[in-house]
Amino acid sequence: MPPLPFAKIEAHGNDFIVVSDKNVREGAPDLARAMCDRLRGVGGDGLILFRADGARFVMTIINSDGSPAEISGNGLRCLGAYLSHVGLATGPEIEVSTGAGLLKLTALGRNGTMFRFRADMGPPREIAVGIELSVGDETVVVTTLSMGNPHCVVFTERSRLREIGPILESHRNFSDKTNVELVEPIDRRAIHMAIWERGAGETASSGTGSAAAAVASIINEHVESPVQVHCPGGMIEVAWTEGESVIVTGDASVVAEGHYFIDWRTA
Structure with missing residues (x-):
């Protein structure tokens, strides 16, 4: 088979491999597992397949374990960075059709291969506060909501991520x-967050995770909008007023472009 062109993009340490879906007719979950392997592949938290659809673009996200993801806020900005870098997106606004609906990016600036975007992620849905869940021998109180994908926010020490993250993910x-997001408020405008992503495990940051953590923190009266969400991979800003869309602002950088040589269909 011919070599597969790809680009590696990262957003605050959350890294994705971007591939045109015209080059992937079958076996996308296998491709994601193979390419995202950090020892034998390119390495990444997920695979983004994209195509143009008129003036818009369509993205499909596959986690590193081969499972589908409806949306990724960081992945959305990563795709925007790639499209801007290669000239497929020429204006300041980019509309992208995702598993969570039609979303819009607005370009705010560029420094080399690093791009800054503001993303309208739509309104949060299905917010539930004070849910009690059994985790081992303890009861954990969580806030759940959807940002087009499911989130479970816990106000507890981030150091517990590897202890309770996998348990809550599969609860x-x-x-x-x-x-799963573990959140520690810093002050009225900032929080610390650790993220255990469905299908990827512990990652350095998450766009929808930051949105969910900020919304949960506002609903539970720990902070006020806008909120600086400090992740291990960097800071993402989230603004939200009840009843309106969540606005996420952050960076994404094109790291590398290349060709993948292994036939994932037989690997």
Whole structure:
């Protein structure tokens, strides 16, 4: 088979491999697992397949374990960075059709191969506060919501991520599993967040995770909008007023472009 062109993009340490879907007719989950392997592949938290659809673009996200993801806020900005870098997107606004609906990016600036975007992520849905879940021998109180994908926010020490993150991700309350955010408020305008992503495990940051953590922090009266969400990979700004869209602002950088030589269909 011919070599597969790809680009590697990262947003605050959350890294994705971007590939045109015209080059992937079958076996996308296998391709994601192979390319995202950090020892034998390119390495990444997920694979983004894209195509043009008139003036818009369509993106499909596959996690590093081969499972589908409805949306990724960081992945959305990563695709925007790639499209801007190669000249497929020429204006300041980019509309992208995702598994969570039609979303819009607005370009705010560029420094070399680093791009800054403001993303309208739509309104949060299905917010539930004070949900009690059994985790081992303890009861954990969580806030759940959807940003087009499911989130479970816990106000507890970030150091507990590897202890309770995997348990909550696969908790029986979440039929399709969930993303898990552990949050510690800093002050009225900032929080620390650690993220256990559904299908990828611990990652350096998350766009929809930052949105969910900020919304949960506002709903639970820990902070006021806008909120600086400090992740291990950097800071993402989130603004939200109840009843309106969540606005996420952050960077994405084109790291590399190349060709993948392994036939993932037989690997």
